[in-house]
Amino acid sequence: MKKRLFYLAAAAASILNFSGCGTAPKASPALSVYSPEPAAEYCMLYRGVNRFKLHPDRQYAVFNNMPIQLPVAPSYGKNRIYQVVPIVMSGIIDPLMTGAIPFRSVRRILLDPGHGAHDSGAVGQISREKHLNLLLAQEIRKTLTRQGFQVVMTRSQDTFLSLPDRVALIKKHKADIFISIHHNSSRNNPQAAGIECFARRFPRPEDTMLAVLLQRELIRYTGSVNRGVKFANFAVLRNNPVPSVLIEAGFISNKSEEKLLADPRRHREAARAVAAAVTAYAELAKGR
Numbered sequence: 001m002k003k004r005l006f007y008l009a010a011a012a013a014s015i016l017n018f019s020g021c022g023t024a025p026k027a028s029p030a031l032s033v034y035s036p037e038p039a040a041e042y043c044m045l046y047r048g049v050n051r052f053k054l055h056p057d058r059q060y061a062v063f064n065n066m067p068i069q070l071p072v073a074p075s076y077g078k079n080r081i082y083q084v085v086p087i088v089m090s091g092i093i094d095p096l097m098t099g100a101i102p103f104r105s106v107r108r109i110l111l112d113p114g115h116g117a118h119d120s121g122a123v124g125q126i127s128r129e130k131h132l133n134l135l136l137a138q139e140i141r142k143t144l145t146r147q148g149f150q151v152v153m154t155r156s157q158d159t160f161l162s163l164p165d166r167v168a169l170i171k172k173h174k175a176d177i178f179i180s181i182h183h184n185s186s187r188n189n190p191q192a193a194g195i196e197c198f199a200r201r202f203p204r205p206e207d208t209m210l211a212v213l214l215q216r217e218l219i220r221y222t223g224s225v226n227r228g229v230k231f232a233n234f235a236v237l238r239n240n241p242v243p244s245v246l247i248e249a250g251f252i253s254n255k256s257e258e259k260l261l262a263d264p265r266r267h268r269e270a271a272r273a274v275a276a277a278v279t280a281y282a283e284l285a286k287g288r
């Protein structure tokens with residue numbers, strides 16, 4: 001990632017208001033954002049009902065009530081000036097605050113149940129990730145189809161596909177968006193629980209928006225712990241030509257959550273959540 005710094009207010013001045021941040025002191029570049037608060041505090045960006053909270057030198061941010069783990073922390077240098085790299089501004093903050101994403105009709109969704117065959121993914125006490133991924137994906141397919149979307153799957157049985165093969169199916173099926181379904185596991189923390197959604201590490205507005213909508217609806221429908229939206233260089237996201245998100249739908253390393261994740265009721269809740277998020281995304285992508 002380029003190290004060139006971007007002064008937060010440069011792109012944002014016309015669309016955002018700031019609080020917890022004052023105007024730039026005369027001596028510093030005119031478009032920087034100066035925070036009068038000490039380093040432990042935060043900078044809040046406003047637009048309409050939207051709020052984006054940045055913390056100095058921390059990747060942890062909050063969009064409305066959604067935890068967002070930024071791929072690069074805002075730097076908070078001399079003179080209490082917040083600086084954000086351009087890609088975080090254009091790929092995350094701007095699209096979330098304005099709701100603006102590229103126009104695209106969303107008709108066909110490629111669902112990608114992770115792992116398969118000899119690749120079990122995470123292994124719990126009563127379940128294997130590859131099976132849970134497929135069960136959940138099948139329920140999501142049903143729900144999305146009922147709502148009028150066309151759905152294709154990278155696998156509909158316990159078969160193996162390489163990661164590039166999964167992404168290659170986008171072109172073959174002319175899919176408009178790609179959603180990979182996984183379940184999480186923590187070796188060190190058996191209490192770890194909840195849902196998180198990943199967008200690609202070099203963020204694009206459409207991926208970020210889809211991840212936030214999916215995460216929001218998944219938490220709303222399941223009542224699960226909100227682990228927020230994260231950005232990662234996963235192979236299925238990195239080279240993906242269409243808006244793509246990887247869902248980690250719960251921890252099979254957590255005993256009580258593992259039981260829940262095998263429950264068809266939970267699959268139905270999560271499937272309704274994904275359908276609500278895809279519908280909301282399709283509306284936004286149509287433009288206003």
Ligand SMILES: [Zn+2]
Pocket residue numbers: 114115121122129182183
């Ligand atoms: Zn997995």
